[in-house]
Amino acid sequence: MKTNNLTSLILLLSVLLFFNCKNEKETESIEDTTSHKNYGQVEVITRAMEFQTLDTLRSGWTTFSxxxxxxxxxxxLMDKLPSDSIVKSDITDHLMPAFDDGMKYLIEEKVDSAMATFGTIPTWFNDVKRYGGSGLISPGKTAVSTINLVPGKYMMECYVKAINGEWHTSHGMWKFITVVDEPTDYTPSKATHTLSVSSTNGYEFDGKPTAGKTVFKVDFIDQVPHEHFSGHDVNLIKYKEGADMDALVHWLNWMNPDGLRTPAPDQFEFLGGMNNCEAGETGYFEVVLEPGNYVLISETPKANEKGMLKTFVVD
Known part of the structure; x- marks a missing residue:
């Protein structure tokens, strides 16, 4: 009987020791990962209509995977809000309904009603500053982008549309992120190519990309609101021979009822890029290029007519 009790006690202590060590390792791993990410490298995951990532980041250069x-x-897209006092109800009860209802009117081809509804967008939204983010990214892919964040309260968002025309933001694809005044110790990777973006000259691009890891530096010379109330950005897309480029230009304008709406046009694979930044700001994005046809294009109405569409071939 004593032997059985001793054996049971040893077994119990072994189990407790196992779980204690396991928990310590898990805690250490989480803490190490969080600390590492807070120093300039952040992972963001979307499984449906959400952003799984940290709520608090440090300022300065940060690479998002x-x-x-x-x-x-x-x-x-990282929208820096004009005030830290903006709360969830300001987004869900005032900002989103204006965009939701305005889009419904556009789908119904009631343009005047849509414009009037967009006119009810809260005035504070005009003072939002944009500090970049990823370009459009296809299912199963990873976009890597590096942006320079200043302290403040941000709204991370995706305003692609679902198959029924509703914004992804209205399906929960947004979150608040606080950037604290404590800089990271991170610096961007050395650029392979530089792309300048402006409303006057469009895309000015140096060199010819080759196969392999490529880092694009994007300099925003200026930033102006276009016909869709937003600025210009850069999206990298691989396309198949014979793909309809006009269909892509049309789809990238969210003001079209079927613009930015699921499903995306066939023959195109979205590989990330650099979302809207303020004038004078710089962002980086990286990708492993494989042989094929590529286009750099802005999510801007008539991007082809504004010089914001550049194709290139990787041999």
């Missing part, structure tokens, strides 16, 4: 594990095209 955005994994799209969902079945739809997404992106993320």
């Amino acid at each position: 955005y994994k799209n594990l969902s079945g739809e095209v997404h992106f993320f």
